[in-house]
Protein backbone atom coordinates (compact mmCIF):
# COMPACT_ATOMS: atom_id res chain seq x y z
CA UNK A 196 0.00 0.00 0.00
CA UNK A 197 1.70 3.19 -1.13
CA UNK A 198 2.18 5.90 1.42
CA UNK A 199 2.68 9.44 0.39
CA UNK A 200 5.61 10.97 2.10
CA UNK A 201 4.68 14.16 3.89
CA UNK A 202 8.06 15.67 3.02
CA UNK A 203 8.19 17.70 -0.16
CA UNK A 204 11.19 17.22 -2.35
CA UNK A 205 10.64 19.49 -5.32
CA UNK A 206 11.74 23.13 -5.26
CA UNK A 207 9.03 25.77 -5.64
CA UNK A 208 8.83 29.56 -5.62
CA UNK A 209 8.99 29.53 -1.83
CA UNK A 210 11.60 26.83 -1.49
CA UNK A 211 15.25 26.90 -2.37
CA UNK A 212 16.91 24.14 -4.39
CA UNK A 213 17.66 22.20 -1.22
CA UNK A 214 13.94 22.07 -0.44
CA UNK A 215 14.17 24.39 2.56
CA UNK A 216 11.34 26.90 2.53
CA UNK A 217 12.44 30.51 2.48
CA UNK A 218 10.93 33.89 2.94
CA UNK A 219 12.65 36.79 1.22
CA UNK A 220 15.28 37.08 3.94
CA UNK A 221 14.77 34.42 6.60
CA UNK A 222 14.69 30.66 6.06
CA UNK A 223 11.85 28.82 7.77
CA UNK A 224 12.47 25.48 9.45
CA UNK A 225 11.99 22.63 7.00
CA UNK A 226 8.90 21.25 8.74
CA UNK A 227 6.97 24.48 8.15
CA UNK A 228 6.56 23.52 4.49
CA UNK A 229 3.99 21.03 5.78
CA UNK A 230 1.89 23.73 7.39
CA UNK A 231 -0.51 24.36 4.57
CA UNK A 232 -3.57 26.57 4.65
CA UNK A 233 -6.70 24.87 3.42
CA UNK A 234 -7.14 25.21 -0.33
CA UNK A 235 -10.74 26.13 0.25
CA UNK A 236 -10.05 28.79 2.86
CA UNK A 237 -10.58 31.68 0.44
CA UNK A 238 -13.93 30.24 -0.59
CA UNK A 239 -14.98 29.87 3.02
CA UNK A 240 -14.46 33.60 3.48
CA UNK A 241 -17.06 34.10 0.75
CA UNK A 242 -19.21 31.36 2.27
CA UNK A 243 -19.49 33.27 5.53
CA UNK A 244 -21.74 35.86 3.83
CA UNK A 245 -25.18 35.70 5.48
CA UNK A 246 -26.99 34.73 2.26
CA UNK A 247 -24.89 31.55 1.98
CA UNK A 248 -26.13 28.53 3.94
CA UNK A 249 -22.93 27.15 5.40
CA UNK A 250 -22.93 23.41 5.96
CA UNK A 251 -19.15 23.67 6.00
CA UNK A 252 -17.91 24.57 9.48
CA UNK A 253 -18.44 22.47 12.58
CA UNK A 254 -19.32 25.42 14.77
CA UNK A 255 -21.29 24.62 17.92
CA UNK A 256 -24.56 26.53 18.27
CA UNK A 257 -23.41 28.61 21.22
CA UNK A 258 -26.41 30.94 20.99
CA UNK A 259 -28.31 28.19 22.83
CA UNK A 260 -26.25 28.82 25.96
CA UNK A 261 -27.89 30.76 28.77
CA UNK A 262 -25.82 33.94 28.46
CA UNK A 263 -26.86 35.21 31.89
CA UNK A 264 -25.44 32.10 33.59
CA UNK A 265 -22.11 32.55 31.85
CA UNK A 266 -22.10 36.28 32.62
CA UNK A 267 -22.91 35.59 36.28
CA UNK A 268 -20.16 32.97 36.51
CA UNK A 269 -17.69 35.36 34.93
CA UNK A 270 -18.69 38.26 37.19
CA UNK A 271 -18.37 36.12 40.30
CA UNK A 272 -14.93 34.93 39.22
CA UNK A 273 -13.69 38.47 38.60
CA UNK A 274 -15.31 39.85 41.73
CA UNK A 275 -14.48 37.07 44.21
CA UNK A 276 -11.27 35.60 42.81
CA UNK A 277 -9.96 38.24 40.45
CA UNK A 278 -6.35 38.13 41.56
CA UNK A 279 -6.29 34.34 41.12
CA UNK A 280 -8.12 34.46 37.80
CA UNK A 281 -5.71 36.96 36.31
CA UNK A 282 -2.61 35.13 37.52
CA UNK A 283 -0.52 32.24 36.12
CA UNK A 284 -1.54 28.84 37.41
CA UNK A 285 -0.48 25.22 37.52
CA UNK A 286 0.80 23.74 34.26
CA UNK A 287 -1.44 20.72 34.86
CA UNK A 288 -4.59 22.78 35.30
CA UNK A 289 -6.58 23.68 38.42
CA UNK A 290 -7.20 20.72 40.76
CA UNK A 291 -10.85 21.74 41.24
CA UNK A 292 -11.50 21.71 37.49
CA UNK A 293 -9.71 18.38 37.10
CA UNK A 294 -12.02 16.92 39.77
CA UNK A 295 -15.03 18.26 37.85
CA UNK A 296 -13.68 16.80 34.61
CA UNK A 297 -13.83 13.41 36.35
CA UNK A 298 -17.60 13.92 36.74
CA UNK A 299 -17.93 14.81 33.05
CA UNK A 300 -15.96 11.73 31.98
CA UNK A 301 -17.85 9.46 34.37
CA UNK A 302 -20.88 10.03 32.09
CA UNK A 303 -18.95 8.08 29.45
CA UNK A 304 -17.81 5.29 31.74
CA UNK A 305 -14.33 6.65 32.35
CA UNK A 306 -12.90 6.29 35.79
CA UNK A 307 -9.64 8.11 36.36
CA UNK A 308 -7.87 10.17 38.99
CA UNK A 309 -7.53 13.96 38.88
CA UNK A 310 -3.74 13.44 38.77
CA UNK A 311 -4.14 11.64 35.42
CA UNK A 312 -5.48 14.79 33.75
CA UNK A 313 -3.60 17.61 32.04
CA UNK A 314 -5.74 20.63 31.14
CA UNK A 315 -4.93 22.04 27.70
CA UNK A 316 -5.95 24.92 25.47
CA UNK A 317 -8.67 22.92 23.75
CA UNK A 318 -8.17 19.35 22.62
CA UNK A 319 -6.46 20.69 19.51
CA UNK A 320 -3.58 21.74 21.74
CA UNK A 321 -3.52 18.26 23.31
CA UNK A 322 -3.25 16.76 19.82
CA UNK A 323 -0.22 18.95 19.25
CA UNK A 324 1.39 18.02 22.59
CA UNK A 325 0.91 14.28 22.07
CA UNK A 326 2.35 14.59 18.56
CA UNK A 327 5.29 16.52 19.91
CA UNK A 328 5.98 13.76 22.44
CA UNK A 329 5.71 10.81 20.07
CA UNK A 330 6.29 11.74 16.45
CA UNK A 331 9.67 11.81 14.75
CA UNK A 332 10.03 12.56 11.03
CA UNK A 333 8.99 9.53 8.98
CA UNK A 334 6.90 7.93 11.74
CA UNK A 335 3.46 6.72 10.79
CA UNK A 336 0.13 7.63 12.38
CA UNK A 337 -2.70 5.25 11.58
CA UNK A 338 -5.97 7.11 11.29
CA UNK A 339 -9.50 6.46 10.13
CA UNK A 340 -10.14 7.23 6.48
CA UNK A 341 -11.54 9.91 6.54
CA UNK A 342 -10.09 11.71 9.57
CA UNK A 343 -10.40 15.06 11.33
CA UNK A 344 -8.63 17.57 9.12
CA UNK A 345 -6.72 19.51 11.77
CA UNK A 346 -5.40 16.34 13.39
CA UNK A 347 -3.94 15.41 10.00
CA UNK A 348 -2.40 18.89 9.79
CA UNK A 349 -0.78 18.45 13.22
CA UNK A 350 0.60 14.97 12.51
CA UNK A 351 2.06 16.15 9.23
CA UNK A 352 3.52 19.24 10.82
CA UNK A 353 5.70 16.87 12.87
CA UNK A 354 6.75 15.25 9.58
CA UNK A 355 4.85 12.05 10.25
CA UNK A 356 2.97 10.20 7.51
CA UNK A 357 -0.73 9.56 7.98
CA UNK A 358 -1.93 6.17 6.79
CA UNK A 359 -5.71 5.98 6.48
CA UNK A 360 -7.39 2.72 7.47
CA UNK A 361 -10.80 2.23 5.85
CA UNK A 362 -13.93 2.55 7.94
CA UNK A 363 -17.50 1.46 7.33
CA UNK A 364 -20.74 2.29 9.14
CA UNK A 365 -19.40 0.56 12.28
CA UNK A 366 -16.13 2.49 12.34
CA UNK A 367 -12.58 1.50 11.53
CA UNK A 368 -12.42 -2.01 10.03
CA UNK A 369 -10.28 -4.29 12.26
CA UNK A 370 -9.17 -6.62 9.41
CA UNK A 371 -8.03 -3.61 7.41
CA UNK A 372 -6.20 -2.32 10.47
CA UNK A 373 -4.31 -5.59 10.76
CA UNK A 374 -3.46 -5.54 7.06
CA UNK A 375 -2.18 -1.99 7.20
CA UNK A 376 -0.01 -2.73 10.22
CA UNK A 377 1.45 -5.82 8.58
CA UNK A 378 2.17 -3.96 5.33
CA UNK A 379 3.78 -1.05 7.11
CA UNK A 380 5.92 -3.30 9.29
CA UNK A 381 7.03 -5.22 6.21
CA UNK A 382 8.18 -1.91 4.76
CA UNK A 383 10.13 -1.28 7.96
CA UNK A 384 7.94 1.66 8.95
CA UNK A 385 7.59 2.75 12.57
CA UNK A 386 3.95 3.11 13.63
CA UNK A 387 3.60 5.42 16.60
CA UNK A 388 -0.08 6.21 17.05
CA UNK A 389 -3.54 5.02 16.16
CA UNK A 390 -5.72 8.12 16.04
CA UNK A 391 -9.47 7.62 16.32
CA UNK A 392 -12.61 9.68 16.88
CA UNK A 393 -14.79 6.74 17.97
CA UNK A 394 -18.05 8.62 18.61
CA UNK A 395 -20.00 10.37 15.79
CA UNK A 396 -16.73 10.94 14.02
CA UNK A 397 -15.60 14.09 12.33
CA UNK A 398 -16.14 14.01 9.37
CA UNK A 399 -18.04 10.74 8.75
CA UNK A 400 -20.57 10.85 11.61
CA UNK A 401 -19.82 7.17 12.27
CA UNK A 402 -19.53 5.41 15.67
CA UNK A 403 -17.14 2.57 16.42
CA UNK A 404 -19.19 -0.44 17.55
CA UNK A 405 -18.64 -1.94 21.03
CA UNK A 406 -17.27 -5.21 19.64
CA UNK A 407 -14.84 -3.40 17.39
CA UNK A 408 -13.63 -1.22 20.26
CA UNK A 409 -12.32 -4.29 22.02
CA UNK A 410 -10.84 -5.69 18.82
CA UNK A 411 -9.13 -2.45 17.84
CA UNK A 412 -7.66 -2.09 21.32
CA UNK A 413 -6.42 -5.68 21.26
CA UNK A 414 -4.74 -5.15 17.88
CA UNK A 415 -3.09 -1.93 19.08
CA UNK A 416 -1.88 -3.66 22.22
CA UNK A 417 -0.55 -6.63 20.29
CA UNK A 418 1.56 -4.27 18.16
CA UNK A 419 2.50 -1.79 20.93
CA UNK A 420 0.75 1.08 19.21
CA UNK A 421 -0.49 3.88 21.45
CA UNK A 422 -4.16 4.72 20.85
CA UNK A 423 -5.08 8.40 20.73
CA UNK A 424 -8.80 8.59 21.47
CA UNK A 425 -10.28 11.97 20.57
CA UNK A 426 -13.80 12.34 21.92
CA UNK A 427 -15.34 15.78 21.55
CA UNK A 428 -18.83 14.55 20.60
CA UNK A 429 -19.56 11.52 22.81
CA UNK A 430 -22.06 13.33 25.08
CA UNK A 431 -23.96 14.74 22.10
CA UNK A 432 -25.89 11.56 21.29
CA UNK A 433 -29.43 11.74 19.96
CA UNK A 434 -31.07 8.56 21.22
CA UNK A 435 -28.84 6.20 23.18
CA UNK A 436 -25.31 6.90 24.45
CA UNK A 437 -22.48 5.44 22.37
CA UNK A 438 -20.53 2.43 23.68
CA UNK A 439 -18.17 3.18 26.56
CA UNK A 440 -15.00 5.05 25.75
CA UNK A 441 -11.92 3.05 24.73
CA UNK A 442 -10.21 4.53 27.78
CA UNK A 443 -12.89 3.03 30.02
CA UNK A 444 -11.69 -0.53 29.54
CA UNK A 445 -9.39 -1.20 32.51
CA UNK A 446 -7.08 -3.64 30.76
CA UNK A 447 -6.15 -1.13 28.05
CA UNK A 448 -5.85 1.93 30.21
CA UNK A 449 -2.08 2.09 29.78
CA UNK A 450 -2.31 2.01 26.02
CA UNK A 451 -4.70 4.91 25.50
CA UNK A 452 -4.34 8.67 25.67
CA UNK A 453 -7.83 10.15 25.88
CA UNK A 454 -8.72 13.69 24.78
CA UNK A 455 -11.78 15.60 25.95
CA UNK A 456 -12.98 19.18 25.57
CA UNK A 457 -15.58 21.68 26.73
CA UNK A 458 -15.80 23.07 23.19
CA UNK A 459 -18.90 21.16 22.12
CA UNK A 460 -20.70 20.66 25.43
CA UNK A 461 -20.16 24.25 26.55
CA UNK A 462 -18.32 26.63 24.21
CA UNK A 463 -15.11 26.61 22.15
CA UNK A 464 -14.39 30.22 23.06
CA UNK A 465 -13.09 29.14 26.47
CA UNK A 466 -10.43 27.01 24.77
CA UNK A 467 -10.38 24.43 27.56
CA UNK A 468 -9.81 20.76 26.86
CA UNK A 469 -7.85 17.98 28.54
CA UNK A 470 -5.79 14.85 28.09
CA UNK A 471 -5.93 11.75 30.29
CA UNK A 472 -2.77 9.72 30.09
CA UNK A 473 -0.93 6.94 31.90
CA UNK A 474 1.54 8.28 34.46
CA UNK A 475 4.76 8.13 32.43
CA UNK A 476 3.14 9.89 29.47
CA UNK A 477 1.29 12.37 31.61
CA UNK A 478 4.50 13.58 33.26
CA UNK A 479 5.97 14.37 29.85
CA UNK A 480 2.68 15.91 28.71
CA UNK A 481 2.78 18.25 31.65
CA UNK A 482 6.33 19.32 30.80
CA UNK A 483 5.36 19.84 27.17
CA UNK A 484 2.32 21.86 28.26
CA UNK A 485 4.48 24.09 30.44
CA UNK A 486 7.00 24.50 27.65
CA UNK A 487 4.26 25.56 25.25
CA UNK A 488 2.03 27.78 27.38
CA UNK A 489 3.33 27.81 31.00
CA UNK A 490 -0.19 27.19 32.25
CA UNK A 491 -3.67 26.91 30.78
CA UNK A 492 -5.82 30.03 31.23
CA UNK A 493 -6.77 30.45 34.89
CA UNK A 494 -9.52 32.84 33.86
CA UNK A 495 -11.44 30.43 31.65
CA UNK A 496 -10.78 27.44 33.91
CA UNK A 497 -12.30 29.34 36.84
CA UNK A 498 -15.33 30.39 34.81
CA UNK A 499 -15.94 26.81 33.69
CA UNK A 500 -15.57 25.55 37.28
CA UNK A 501 -18.04 28.15 38.45
CA UNK A 502 -20.46 27.28 35.63
CA UNK A 503 -20.22 23.56 36.45
CA UNK A 504 -20.81 24.24 40.13
CA UNK A 505 -23.73 26.63 39.80
CA UNK A 506 -25.63 25.58 36.69
CA UNK A 507 -27.52 22.57 35.41
CA UNK A 508 -24.74 21.66 32.97
CA UNK A 509 -26.14 18.21 32.28
CA UNK A 510 -29.48 19.81 31.41
CA UNK A 511 -27.67 22.17 29.05
CA UNK A 512 -26.01 19.21 27.29
CA UNK A 513 -29.48 17.66 26.93
CA UNK A 514 -30.68 20.93 25.36
CA UNK A 515 -27.80 20.80 22.88
CA UNK A 516 -28.75 17.20 22.06
CA UNK A 517 -32.33 18.26 21.28
CA UNK A 518 -31.15 21.11 19.07
CA UNK A 519 -28.68 18.99 17.11
CA UNK A 520 -31.12 16.06 16.80
CA UNK A 521 -33.68 18.35 15.19
CA UNK A 522 -31.05 19.64 12.74
CA UNK A 523 -29.82 16.13 11.97
CA UNK A 524 -33.41 15.10 11.26
CA UNK A 525 -33.92 18.14 9.02
CA UNK A 526 -30.81 17.26 7.05
CA UNK A 527 -31.60 13.54 6.64
CA UNK A 528 -35.16 14.36 5.66
CA UNK A 529 -34.07 16.94 3.09
CA UNK A 530 -31.50 14.52 1.66
CA UNK A 531 -34.17 11.82 1.25
CA UNK A 532 -36.45 14.28 -0.51
CA UNK A 533 -33.93 16.03 -2.73
CA UNK A 534 -31.16 13.53 -3.41
CA UNK A 535 -32.96 10.17 -3.33
CA UNK A 536 -30.43 8.31 -5.49
CA UNK A 537 -27.39 9.10 -3.35
CA UNK A 538 -26.05 7.61 -0.14
CA UNK A 539 -24.95 9.20 3.11
CA UNK A 540 -24.24 8.29 6.72
CA UNK A 541 -26.91 8.54 9.42
CA UNK A 542 -25.19 9.86 12.55
CA UNK A 543 -26.58 8.99 15.98
CA UNK A 544 -24.98 12.10 17.44
CA UNK A 545 -22.46 14.84 16.81
CA UNK A 546 -22.41 17.34 13.96
CA UNK A 547 -21.78 15.63 10.61
CA UNK A 548 -23.18 13.69 7.67
CA UNK A 549 -20.82 12.21 5.05
CA UNK A 550 -22.34 12.20 1.56
CA UNK A 551 -21.17 10.12 -1.39
CA UNK A 552 -21.41 12.02 -4.69
CA UNK A 553 -22.50 10.50 -8.00
CA UNK A 554 -19.59 9.02 -9.91
CA UNK A 555 -17.54 11.54 -11.84
CA UNK A 556 -18.30 14.55 -9.65
CA UNK A 557 -15.35 16.05 -7.84
CA UNK A 558 -16.30 17.65 -4.53
CA UNK A 559 -13.48 20.19 -4.57
CA UNK A 560 -14.12 21.27 -8.14
CA UNK A 561 -17.85 21.61 -7.49
CA UNK A 562 -17.44 23.86 -4.43
CA UNK A 563 -17.21 27.24 -6.26
CA UNK A 564 -20.45 26.38 -8.09
CA UNK A 565 -22.10 25.46 -4.79
CA UNK A 566 -21.04 28.76 -3.25
CA UNK A 567 -22.45 30.57 -6.30
CA UNK A 568 -25.69 28.71 -5.50
CA UNK A 569 -25.37 30.03 -1.94
CA UNK A 570 -24.50 26.81 -0.13
CA UNK A 571 -21.13 25.72 1.27
CA UNK A 572 -19.76 22.36 2.39
CA UNK A 573 -16.32 20.86 3.04
CA UNK A 574 -14.90 18.70 0.24
CA UNK A 575 -13.94 15.17 1.25
CA UNK A 576 -10.34 15.71 0.14
CA UNK A 577 -9.77 17.84 3.26
CA UNK A 578 -10.05 14.71 5.40
CA UNK A 579 -7.39 12.60 3.74
CA UNK A 580 -3.64 13.15 3.79
CA UNK A 581 -3.22 11.39 0.45
CA UNK A 582 -5.52 13.25 -1.92
CA UNK A 583 -8.39 10.75 -1.64
CA UNK A 584 -11.93 11.85 -0.82
CA UNK A 585 -12.94 13.70 -4.02
CA UNK A 586 -16.14 11.62 -4.20
CA UNK A 587 -17.33 12.77 -0.78
CA UNK A 588 -18.49 15.86 1.02
CA UNK A 589 -18.93 16.61 4.69
CA UNK A 590 -22.16 18.31 5.65
CA UNK A 591 -22.33 19.95 9.08
CA UNK A 592 -25.85 20.35 10.44
CA UNK A 593 -24.86 21.86 13.80
CA UNK A 594 -25.03 25.58 13.15
CA UNK A 595 -27.89 26.61 10.82
CA UNK A 596 -31.51 26.50 12.00
CA UNK A 597 -33.44 23.46 10.66
CA UNK A 598 -35.15 25.49 7.92
CA UNK A 599 -31.79 26.78 6.73
CA UNK A 600 -30.41 23.23 6.78
CA UNK A 601 -33.29 22.18 4.49
CA UNK A 602 -32.74 25.15 2.20
CA UNK A 603 -29.02 24.34 2.06
CA UNK A 604 -29.73 20.77 0.95
CA UNK A 605 -32.15 21.99 -1.75
CA UNK A 606 -29.40 24.28 -3.10
CA UNK A 607 -26.85 21.47 -2.87
CA UNK A 608 -29.16 19.13 -4.78
CA UNK A 609 -29.53 21.77 -7.52
CA UNK A 610 -25.75 22.13 -7.68
CA UNK A 611 -25.18 18.38 -7.91
CA UNK A 612 -27.83 17.98 -10.62
CA UNK A 613 -26.29 20.78 -12.67
CA UNK A 614 -22.83 19.26 -12.19
CA UNK A 615 -24.10 15.86 -13.19
CA UNK A 616 -25.71 17.30 -16.31
CA UNK A 617 -22.51 19.09 -17.21
CA UNK A 618 -20.50 15.95 -16.72
CA UNK A 619 -22.84 13.95 -18.94
CA UNK A 620 -22.52 16.58 -21.65
CA UNK A 621 -18.73 16.45 -21.37
CA UNK A 622 -18.81 12.67 -21.50
CA UNK A 623 -21.07 12.78 -24.57
CA UNK A 624 -18.75 15.26 -26.27
CA UNK A 625 -15.78 13.01 -25.49
CA UNK A 626 -17.58 10.05 -27.00
CA UNK A 627 -18.53 12.05 -30.13
CA UNK A 628 -14.94 13.25 -30.57
CA UNK A 629 -13.45 9.76 -30.35
Ligand SMILES: Cc1ncc(COP(=O)(O)O)c(C=O)c1O
Nearest residue numbers: 317318319343397456458463468
Ligand atom coordinates in the same frame (compact mmCIF):
# COMPACT_ATOMS: atom_id res chain seq x y z
C1 LIG B 1 -12.44 15.48 16.23
C2 LIG B 1 -12.02 16.80 16.79
N1 LIG B 1 -10.97 16.87 17.59
C3 LIG B 1 -10.56 18.02 18.11
C4 LIG B 1 -11.23 19.21 17.83
C5 LIG B 1 -10.72 20.48 18.43
O1 LIG B 1 -11.50 20.88 19.50
P1 LIG B 1 -11.08 21.94 20.56
O2 LIG B 1 -11.98 23.10 20.37
O3 LIG B 1 -11.26 21.29 21.88
O4 LIG B 1 -9.64 22.31 20.33
C6 LIG B 1 -12.34 19.18 16.99
C7 LIG B 1 -13.04 20.44 16.65
O5 LIG B 1 -13.88 20.50 15.80
C8 LIG B 1 -12.76 17.94 16.46
O6 LIG B 1 -13.83 17.83 15.67
